[in-house]
Amino acid sequence: MKKLAILSNVNIDMIYKLLPSRENVFPPQGYGNAFSLMLDTNSDLAKFSPSVIFFIVDISALTENSYNYEEAASAIDEWFGHFRSCMQPDIQYFISDTLFRTTAIEDIDEMLHYRIGQYWMHCLAQLTENTTQVHRFPVQRLIDRVGTSSFFSEQLWYLGKIPFTAQGCKLIAEQIILQMELLIRVPKKVLVLDLDNTLWGGIVGELGALGIQLSNDKVGALYHDAQKIIKQMQKHGVILAINSKNNINDALEVIRNHPHMVLREEDFSALRINWQTKADNMQELALELNLSLDSFVFIDDMPTEREAIRTLFPMIEVPDFPTTPDNLPVFFEDIYYRYFQKLRMTEEDADKTKQYHENGRRIQLSKKLDFNTFLQDLQIGITREAYNNSSKRRLLQLLQKTNQFNLTTRRYGEEDLSRIEQDNWLVYLFRAADKFGDYGIIAAVLIDITKHLPNIDSFVMSCRIMGKLIENYIIDYVECDLLKRGYYKLTAEYIPTSKNIPVHELYDSLGYHKISSSSEKVIYEIDLALRPKRIYHVNNNLERI
Amino acid sequence: MKEKIIQIINVTLGFKPNTINAATQISEIENWDSLMQLMILSELKQQLGLTIPIEAALEIESVEDFFKFIDKE
Numbered sequence: 220m221k222k223l224a225i226l227s228n229v230n231i232d233m234i235y236k237l238l239p240s241r242e243n244v245f246p247p248q249g250y251g252n253a254f255s256l257m258l259d260t261n262s263d264l265a266k267f268s269p270s271v272i273f274f275i276v277d278i279s280a281l282t283e284n285s286y287n288y289e290e291a292a293s294a295i296d297e298w299f300g301h302f303r304s305c306m307q308p309d310i311q312y313f314i315s316d317t318l319f320r321t322t323a324i325e326d327i328d329e330m331l332h333y334r335i336g337q338y339w340m341h342c343l344a345q346l347t348e349n350t351t352q353v354h355r356f357p358v359q360r361l362i363d364r365v366g367t368s369s370f371f372s373e374q375l376w377y378l379g380k381i382p383f384t385a386q387g388c389k390l391i392a393e394q395i396i397l398q399m400e401l402l403i404r405v406p407k408k409v410l411v412l413d414l415d416n417t418l419w420g421g422i423v424g425e426l427g428a429l430g431i432q433l434s435n436d437k438v439g440a441l442y443h444d445a446q447k448i449i450k451q452m453q454k455h456g457v458i459l460a461i462n463s464k465n466n467i468n469d470a471l472e473v474i475r476n477h478p479h480m481v482l483r484e485e486d487f488s489a490l491r492i493n494w495q496t497k498a499d500n501m502q503e504l505a506l507e508l509n510l511s512l513d514s515f516v517f518i519d520d521m522p523t524e525r526e527a528i529r530t531l532f533p534m535i536e537v538p539d540f541p542t543t544p545d546n547l548p549v550f551f552e553d554i555y556y557r558y559f560q561k562l563r564m565t566e567e568d569a570d571k572t573k574q575y576h577e578n579g580r581r582i583q584l585s586k587k588l589d590f591n592t593f594l595q596d597l598q599i600g601i602t603r604e605a606y607n608n609s610s611k612r613r614l615l616q617l618l619q620k621t622n623q624f625n626l627t628t629r630r631y632g633e634e635d636l637s638r639i640e641q642d643n644w645l646v647y648l649f650r651a652a653d654k655f656g657d658y659g660i661i662a663a664v665l666i667d668i669t670k671h672l673p674n675i676d677s678f679v680m681s682c683r684i685m686g687k688l689i690e691n692y693i694i695d696y697v698e699c700d701l702l703k704r705g706y707y708k709l710t711a712e713y714i715p716t717s718k719n720i721p722v723h724e725l726y727d728s729l730g731y732h733k734i735s736s737s738s739e740k741v742i743y744e745i746d747l748a749l750r751p752k753r754i755y756h757v758n759n760n761l762e763r764i
Numbered sequence: 765m766k767e768k769i770i771q772i773i774n775v776t777l778g779f780k781p782n783t784i785n786a787a788t789q790i791s792e793i794e795n796w797d798s799l800m801q802l803m804i805l806s807e808l809k810q811q812l813g814l815t816i817p818i819e820a821a822l823e824i825e826s827v828e829d830f831f832k833f834i835d836k837e
Contacts, residue, residue, distance in 0.1 A: 232799050369810065375802050377818050385776070385806035 223399065224264060226253035227275040229319070230380040234275070237392035245269055250380070251280075257305040271402065273356055273395055274302075274314045277382060278339050291335045299342045306352065309634040313356035313398055314343055319371060319382040351612050352633060354562050356398065361390040397556070405620065407536060407558040408514035410452065411504060414463040414470055414492070416520040418446060418482065420544060424465060428472045433479045438544055445547040446481035448555070453486055457559050458508065460489040462500045462517070467492045497524055498531045516558045594687055594756035597653040601692055601757050604648040604660050611636065613660045614648060617679045622718035624680040624690075626711070626725065631677070642669050644676070647697055651684055658684055664697050666709075672744070673701055675711040685721070691753040694729050702747045710734070711743040729753065765812070765834050770827060772811055776804050788827045 224245035225231050235247050245267045248256065253274065256264040281298055285291035306312065318336040346353045362370045370387040383391065415422045419442045420432025432439040453459050459482070463470060470492045474484050484490075489507045491500035497519070505512050513534035519525050520540045529537045536558055541550050604610050618631045631639070639646070645666040651658040662680040666673050675697075680690060701709060711726050715738070727733070730751035731743035766786065774783055777795055790796050805821055808814040808830070816824070816833050824830060 233803060236799070372806055372809070374809070374816075374818060374821070375806055378805070378821060379798065379802045381802060384810060385803045386810060388803070 221270045223271040224269040225273045229277045233388040279320045312353045315356045315358045317359035409458045411517045413519035441544045448551040599653045606646040621679040626678045627714045688755040692755040692757045713741040
């Protein structure tokens with residue numbers, strides 16, 4: 220576990236006590252001293268050297284001497300100013316997102332309290348937009364779940380400067396653990412859904428499209444609201460698919476025409492509505508979506524179906540389904556946080572569904588054509604993307620998440636990139652598009668030029684774009700650029716992992732010569748003047764690129 | 765109600781059932797510091813609706829002292 224510290228201007232001793240394995244947690248040293256601990260290079264915090272710091276900030280305490288909005292906003296500005304000046308490049312920060320105590324009399328203060336909370340969120344959002352190091356610590360979500368009276372305690376506040384109830388402390392401690400997990404875990408990608416008694420109540424084959432429970436009141440509204448949550452998940456980059464035993468026409472009648480259906484056909488990237496086994500369907504879905512089964516979460520109300528998938532595909536997450544629909548919307552919310560939530564959204568994530576949907580159309584197209592014609596017809600365009608603060612976020616994501624097309628699997632973080640920048644490495648980022656849409660930034664090559672010969676230190680490409688010979692174009696581009704810069708030779712490495720087998724012979728196929736080979740690493744070299752001709756189908760004259 | 769209070773105190777302190785009883789003094793239990801006392805107050809309010817005024821809470825010295833507030837509910 221990474222080392223973490225919790226800093227606050229209120230008493231968080233209980234939250235600390237509730238964390239498991241506290242040997243990696245900085246023991247609280249009072250409260251209200253966060254910035255001094257951070258600025259003092261000899262402080263115990265500096266010696267502890269955490270890689271993650273959580274800020275549980277009681278905004279009311281910060282603004283307690285402010286009696287109007289301007290004064291309060293200025294106190295908040297000051298806090299964020301201090302925070303910025305204390306930030307260290309190698310630490311990830313989480314900052315709480317809401318007010319804890321509500322003491323203002325709203326009618327007198329024209330909703331002062333509410334506006335202060337809004338201003339805090341505004342400043343926090345600005346910060347999280349501009350750096351990948353700062354994340355929102357979602358306390359408001361916890362309060363919404365249990366209600367303010369269960370979350371906050373006046374009694375504990377006045378007795379011990381703890382604004383939270385015991386339950387509130389527990390929820391915050393759990394949330395800290397969850398966010399720590401989010402820093403390292405690989406989120407799931409696909410939500411595979413059953414239909415009957417999952418997206419609506421009842422069995423459409425028996426009741427007909429108008430007989431099922433799906434409406435805007437009573438039980439039908441629970442399914443309707445659950446669908447709204449799923450739709451939100453889709454908007455946040457979760458890929459939806461259906462795996463249902465049904466007559467396709469019955470199901471499509473509901474999906475296309477039912478007035479209370481929220482999820483429509485275009486929201487699903489792949490459909491398997493038939494009488495095959497769900498296991499067969501699952502394999503087909505993986506093929507069509509070009510994603511491995513370990514990125515799937517399967518939701519089905521039938522215990523037997525769940526058990527079958529669990530047994531046959533242990534890599535698929537198959538959570539239990541609620542026994543009554545009463546908690547269905549909350550259930551799907553939990554599914555999102557448990558399996559899909561990411562700390563950071565990029566434009567590419569939000570566009571993923573569109574891309575997978577388009578991929579389905581590409582498969583349809585590829586059935587009729589040979590490979591080269593298929594690639595030509597795709598009208599693939601590749602452009603080099605500038606390396607700047609915005610693309611850096613995507614580069615970090617590619618380096619940290621890519622498993623398959625990753626030649627060396629070096630998981631560089633923000634600190635490493637700073638070093639790379641200082642050493643003037645060459646950073647190549649590539650954006651891809653084809654006639655179906657834009658993929659965003661899909662590949663990166665890092666060239667270390669500090670050694671005797673330039674070396675391809677890292678070469679990563681999104682699995683969504685694999686199998687289109689784009690790598691040939693990218694390597695050609697990089698090699699030509701190096702030639703122009705006066706280099707005549709280039710070295711490269713392949714470091715095997717359990718996941719990057721798809722590229723284990725990439726450099727051989729690109730015409731590189733093996734210099735040395737061991738079970739840990741293969742080293743290659745190429746004479747840039749003697750590069751082989753490589754096949755690719757890239758059309759860079761497209762206007763949209 | 766008394767049984768429930770004892771049970772909640774036991775669980776909050778992280779003890780096995782029946783580790784403490786009505787006669788237990790707070791000072792006898794090493795783990796029962798002021799922070800745990802606050803957590804116990806919070807759990808009693810949350811789970812049993814037992815409200816103990818701030819001033820009175822500062823004077824609690826034994827498990828039995830908690831029982832005084834049952835009658836006042």
